[in-house]
Amino acid sequence: MKPDAIDIKILEVLMDDGRASFRQIAQRTSLTTPTVSSRIARMTKAGLIKKFIPILSGDSVNRGVTTLLTLKAGSASVQKLAEDLAKMREVEAVYMTTGQSITLKATLDSVQSLQSFLAQNVLKKKGVEVTSNQIITSTVKEEPPSLLPNTLVMNLKCDDCGGDVTSSRPYTISAGPSRYYFCCKTCRKEYLAEHGKRLAKISHKLDA
Numbered sequence: 311m312k313p314d315a316i317d318i319k320i321l322e323v324l325m326d327d328g329r330a331s332f333r334q335i336a337q338r339t340s341l342t343t344p345t346v347s348s349r350i351a352r353m354t355k356a357g358l359i360k361k362f363i364p365i366l367s368g369d370s371v372n373r374g375v376t377t378l379l380t381l382k383a384g385s386a387s388v389q390k391l392a393e394d395l396a397k398m399r400e401v402e403a404v405y406m407t408t409g410q411s412i413t414l415k416a417t418l419d420s421v422q423s424l425q426s427f428l429a430q431n432v433l434k435k436k437g438v439e440v441t442s443n444q445i446i447t448s449t450v451k452e453e454p455p456s457l458l459p460n461t462l463v464m465n466l467k468c469d470d471c472g473g474d475v476t477s478s479r480p481y482t483i484s485a486g487p488s489r490y491y492f493c494c495k496t497c498r499k500e501y502l503a504e505h506g507k508r509l510a511k512i513s514h515k516l517d518a
């Protein structure tokens with residue numbers, strides 16, 4: 311399922327100001343507040359919006375040494391190594407790249423710390439070698455993923471069968487603050503048969 315024009319409008323406002331209220335977004339997009347709130351809930355549920363966080367300015371924080379490291383590992387261990395590295399606080403980004411390589415971005419307080427980080431976490435591992443280690447001297451551009459509508463995907467799962475919800479206007483049930491999504495009419499019906507009573511308690515607005 312892909313975000314539609316309404317989702318994109320909302321995302322555009324959020325990408326500019328992640329703290330904009332539902333009401334402010336509604337005003338800026340000429341949508342209603344309930345539309346804004348249900349669309350944001352849907353995009354969050356589908357994993358398109360991961361979280362809202364402050365973006366610290368790299369220049370205003372004395373961040374020590376930031377490096378881009380490229381590692382080569384045997385094909386069996388490359389995925390595991392990437393996952394292990396991704397868990398570390400010092401590691402800001404991990405990319406799997408062509409040729410069984412991993413490129414990562416790590417920040418440490420000094421060159422010495424960087425060396426011991428490498429010694430402990432990378433060089434000790436069998437079959438892993440550092441093919442490039444480049445310390446960043448200045449950041450010219452660093453932005454979160456940009457909003458290219460055709461590249462966005464939402465993985466909204468049917469609350470009944472767990473299958474993909476592919477329609478841009480999915481079957482839904484609203485109960486109180488929650489909204490449930492379904493891939494088809496049948497799933498919605500099944501879900502209502504099983505959970506209808508519970509949902510009706512949550513909301514009287516439920517239309518079956």
Ligand SMILES: [Zn+2]
Pocket residue numbers: 468469470471472473492493494497
């Ligand atoms: Zn389904």
